[in-house]
Amino acid sequence: MINCIYQLISPKIIDVKFQDIDFSKKVLIRPRFMSVCHADLRYYNGKRKREILEKKLPMALIHECCGVVLRDETLNFPQGTNVVMIPNDPPSDLKPGIFENYAENSKFLSSGSDGFMQEFIVLNPDRVVPFNFVEETVFCISELVSVAVHAVNRFINCSHKNREKIAVFGDGSVGFLVSLILKKIIPDAFVILIGKHTEKIRHFSFVDDSFIELHENFKFDHAFECIGNQGSSEAIDKIINHIRPQGTVILMGVSEEKIAVNTRNILEKGLTFIGSSRSGRKDFETAVEFLENEEFRNRVSSILSFEGSVNKINDIHKIFEKSLTIPFKLAFKWNL
Amino acid sequence: MIFAGIVAGGIGARFGGDIPKQFLILEKKPIIVHTIEKFLLCEKFDSICVGIHKNWKSYTEDIFKKFNLNDERLLVTSGGENRNETIMNIINALESKFEKNDDNVLVTHDVVRPFVTLRIIEENIKTALKYGACDTVVRSHDTVVESNKEKTEILNVPNREFVFLGQTPQSFNMKKLSEFYNELTYEEKSNLTDACKIFVIKGESVKLIEGEFSNMKITTVGDYQIAQSLFARHSEKA
Numbered sequence: 001m002i003n004c005i006y007q008l009i010s011p012k013i014i015d016v017k018f019q020d021i022d023f024s025k026k027v028l029i030r031p032r033f034m035s036v037c038h039a040d041l042r043y044y045n046g047k048r049k050r051e052i053l054e055k056k057l058p059m060a061l062i063h064e065c066c067g068v069v070l071r072d073e074t075l076n077f078p079q080g081t082n083v084v085m086i087p088n089d090p091p092s093d094l095k096p097g098i099f100e101n102y103a104e105n106s107k108f109l110s111s112g113s114d115g116f117m118q119e120f121i122v123l124n125p126d127r128v129v130p131f132n133f134v135e136e137t138v139f140c141i142s143e144l145v146s147v148a149v150h151a152v153n154r155f156i157n158c159s160h161k162n163r164e165k166i167a168v169f170g171d172g173s174v175g176f177l178v179s180l181i182l183k184k185i186i187p188d189a190f191v192i193l194i195g196k197h198t199e200k201i202r203h204f205s206f207v208d209d210s211f212i213e214l215h216e217n218f219k220f221d222h223a224f225e226c227i228g229n230q231g232s233s234e235a236i237d238k239i240i241n242h243i244r245p246q247g248t249v250i251l252m253g254v255s256e257e258k259i260a261v262n263t264r265n266i267l268e269k270g271l272t273f274i275g276s277s278r279s280g281r282k283d284f285e286t287a288v289e290f291l292e293n294e295e296f297r298n299r300v301s302s303i304l305s306f307e308g309s310v311n312k313i314n315d316i317h318k319i320f321e322k323s324l325t326i327p328f329k330l331a332f333k334w335n336l
Numbered sequence: 337m338i339f340a341g342i343v344a345g346g347i348g349a350r351f352g353g354d355i356p357k358q359f360l361i362l363e364k365k366p367i368i369v370h371t372i373e374k375f376l377l378c379e380k381f382d383s384i385c386v387g388i389h390k391n392w393k394s395y396t397e398d399i400f401k402k403f404n405l406n407d408e409r410l411l412v413t414s415g416g417e418n419r420n421e422t423i424m425n426i427i428n429a430l431e432s433k434f435e436k437n438d439d440n441v442l443v444t445h446d447v448v449r450p451f452v453t454l455r456i457i458e459e460n461i462k463t464a465l466k467y468g469a470c471d472t473v474v475r476s477h478d479t480v481v482e483s484n485k486e487k488t489e490i491l492n493v494p495n496r497e498f499v500f501l502g503q504t505p506q507s508f509n510m511k512k513l514s515e516f517y518n519e520l521t522y523e524e525k526s527n528l529t530d531a532c533k534i535f536v537i538k539g540e541s542v543k544l545i546e547g548e549f550s551n552m553k554i555t556t557v558g559d560y561q562i563a564q565s566l567f568a569r570h571s572e573k574a
Contacts, residue, residue, distance in 0.1 A: 001373035002363075002450055004550075016550055018451065018566045020363040020370070028377075030454065070377055079379065119453055120377075311455070312546065335455050 004119040006316065006336060007058040011046030014313050017058065021120065027128050028071040029083060029121040033140035035064040035304065035331040036323045038228070039254070040110065044320045048256070060114035063087035065334075066131075066139040067121065076125040084142040085116065086127040086284050101150070101278035108278065117316070119336060129284045133292055138301050140331050145287035145300065146279035148177035151224065151250050152185050153283070154276050159222050159248035163189050167242070169235040170226030171195025171204070173328045174252055176303050178224050179207050184290065192220060194238070200327050203302060218242050228253025233260060240265045248272045303328035311335045337440050338461055339430050339510065340375045340384040344368060344396075344447035345415025345422035347389050356392060357554060358447045359399065363567045367554060368396065369403045370450035376407050378457050383409050385429050386447070387422040390414040420517065420528050427514050440510040441465055444531060448554040449504055451566070457505060459545045464507035469540060471532045472547040473500035503547040506531050512540070 005017040040061040042048050048056075069081040077083065087109035090100035100106065109115045131139055166189050168179045175193065182191050183206055193210040195201045201210050211218070223239045225232060232255045239249055240262050249271060266273070279287075290296045305326045310316055310333070323330045347356050358368040368386075375384050384407075388396050396412055399405075413429035415422040423444055430442075441464045445452060456472055463470040476499045482492040508531070516538045520528070524537060532542045554563050 001377065002370050004451075004453055018363075018550070020365065020567070070379075119455075312548075336453065 001120075003122075004336065005060050005114050006117040006313065007060050007114065008043055009058045011053070012044065012317065012320075014316050015058070016313070017060075021122050023071060023120075023122045024073050026122045027069060027074060027077060027083075027125050029067040029085060029123065029128070030070050031065050031067040031085075031116050031118065031121055031334045033066050033137050033331060034062045034116060034334050035140045035144070035329050036062070036319065037064055037144070039063075040115075041320065041323055042256075045324075056112060059110065059112075060117040061110050062115045062117045063108070063110040064140055064143040065116035065121075066136055066142065067116075068136075069128075070120070072125070074125045077128065077130060081130050082133065082136045082139070084129045084131060084139055084284060084288055085121055085123060086129065086281060087115065087143060088278055088280060089113070089127065090280075099150075100280040117334075117336075126281060129281070129288050131288045131292060137306065137331065137333075138297055138304060139288070139291055141300060141304060141329060142284060142287045142291060143279070144173060144329070145177055145181070145290060146283035147252075147277070148174065148181045149185075149286045149290070150279040150283040151178060151252055151276040152181045154274055155222065155224070155248060155250050156185070158272060158274055160246055162221050165190045165192060165220040165222075167192045167194055167220040167223040167239070168207070168226060169194045169223060169239060170228075170231075170253065171197055171200040172226065173303055175224075175226040176204060176328065177300070178226055178252070179204060180296070180299055181290070182224075183207070184296065194235075197327075203328070206299065214238060214242055219244055220247070222248045222250075224250045224252060226252045229255050230257070230259070236261055240269070240271065243269065243271065245269045246271065248274060251275050252277065304331045305329065307332050309333040309335050337382040337434055337437060338380050338465075339434075339440065339442050340378075340381050340457075341423055341426035341430075341442050341444045342368075342371060342375065342384065342386040342447050343415075343419055343422050343426075343444055343504075344386055344388045345419065346448075347392070356389065357560070359392075359395070360554075360560060362450065362554075362560075362563055365403060366399055367450050367563075368447050369399065369405065371445070371447050371452065372400070372405055372410065374450070374452055374454065375445070375457065376405070376410070377454060378461075380458070380461055381409060381443075383411055383430060383434065385411040385413055385426045387413050387415040387426040387429075420525065420531060420534070423531055424514065424517060427510060430510075436511070438509075438511050439465070441507060442510040442513060443505045443507040445505040446553055449551055450554070450563070451548070451550045451552060452505065453548060453551070456545065456547060456551065460505045460507040463543050463545055464509065467541060467543045468509040468512060469507070469532065469535045470543040470545050471506050472503045472545045472551070474503060474547045474549055474551075475499075476501050500544065502530060502532070503551050503553070505545075508535070516540070
């Protein structure tokens with residue numbers, strides 16, 4: 001069957017690729033709702049390095065999506081099942097102890113292979129997570145929730161048990177979800193948000209404290225860096241200065257350029273730095289379980305702005321342009 | 337009930353060759369298979385009836401078997417002498433099998449438009465159910481001119497803002513389509529190039545659905561080459 005794949009050909013230019021797809025022994029899904037990630041925006045606006053753009057484009061964007069099952073020849077999902085799709089495609093021979101999202105030769109949809117901006121998506125059944133909820137719109141953000149779940153679980157596995165104060169640097173969507181999931185998984189933790197924008201910090205009503213400036217004697221046990229780009233350098237420096245000895249730092253922000261890090265103080269304090277990106281099936285299952293809870297879903301919905309439907313290619317451009325103007329996440333209905 | 341009528345009555349007179357154009361191979365499958373596969377994905381259809389030239393009925397059934405199009409909703413019936421007669425044969429075939437109902441809808445589609453999208457099909461169904469008739473169109477980028485009868489001079493240059501190019505699907509309340517067509521005079525029938533015109537002649541509103549330029553009709557050798565090239569574009573990265 002002919003599938004339409006809406007690819008970014010070069011920055012701000014989208015065209016349709018037609019491809020005959022075979023969905024025997026696979027799950028055929030119609031994408032329904034999507035949300036835009038900064039990674040998509042960087043590709044769309046040509047903010048990646050030229051050699052990266054030349055290597056990865058043309059490519060369909062978007063890796064945050066939920067949809068509905070049209071056919072499943074693997075007989076795992078009844079027709080009409082609402083599902084979240086996992087953009088990570090790991091190799092079959094995963095080494096023990098290695099998470100699927102870090103596996104060598106793992107593919108990621110919308111970074112190296114086509115993302116979800118397609119008429120139909122064909123996936124193996126283990127890349128599909130069902131959810132039992134009629135109001136499916138908010139589930140498009142499951143991928144980002146799962147990324148936060150993955151980071152928090154890695155933190156729990158790797159950090160020492162003194163978790164009196166945990167600092168989250170970054171008042172964007174990742175900072176929001178990491179803070180929310182920290183409060184959910186470790187309810188006793190004292191979560192402190194360090195941000196830069198008063199109007200965004202207002203949304204973090206569930207954290208225990210928040211700051212824009214840090215006073216000299218401010219201390220915490222562990223930290224999550226959720227900033228990325230040039231802001232990472234300043235944030236990591238502050239973390240190293242204010243964290244207590246042997247703290248764990250989870251790095252989540254993507255930086256296009258290499259940044260300077262004060263290794264002397266890392267060594268002095270015996271800090272542990274952990275890189276955390278993307279997520280795997282277990283994280284998705286947890287994310288979906290969390291989103292099926294009304295209170296959690298309502299909180300997550302507060303950072304999602306729904307901007308109507310994409311009915312033609314020109315609407316895709318409108319979505320990406322609009323994404324630059326909203327404080328958190330932009331979501332939309334996919335009708336193409 | 338909601339039905340699809342795939343119009344495949346032609347035998348390729350405009351295309352040349354010894355095989356109707358709907359059986360030409362496009363990306364390893366006959367064009368007709370691509371088109372039917374897309375319609376079969378739409379669960380709203382109670383039946384999908386293909387109106388094909390009687391000499392090619394068995395061939396079509398063989399092709400469906402070969403490509404595993406074994407959905408029980410799929411029917412094949414004989415086409416008529418022209419496009420509208422084929423649509424009427426499709427209606428007769430459906431009405432002989434399913435209960436007649438004032439609200440039944442028929443989504444008609446050219447078999448040689450395999451790039452139709454599910455979005456276009458679903459919008460057709462929704463609009464035909466609500467308004468009774470709709471046509472899939474795209475804006476005209478070129479200026480359209482109307483000539484005199486001798487085709488030697490411009491008679492009129494319509495404002496391009498209000499000129500659209502018709503595609504398919506075209507979708508109708510099935511009962512009205514059948515009644516209106518049977519009420520037409522022989523002359524009116526012989527001047528019909530388009531099923532929507534049946535409604536227009538009768539003063540009925542036909543809503544517009546936005547199509548896609550890629551929803552092209554493969555009518556000439558050039559179209560076929562363009563269709564093949566659509567698959568070759570933006571080839572996979574190494």
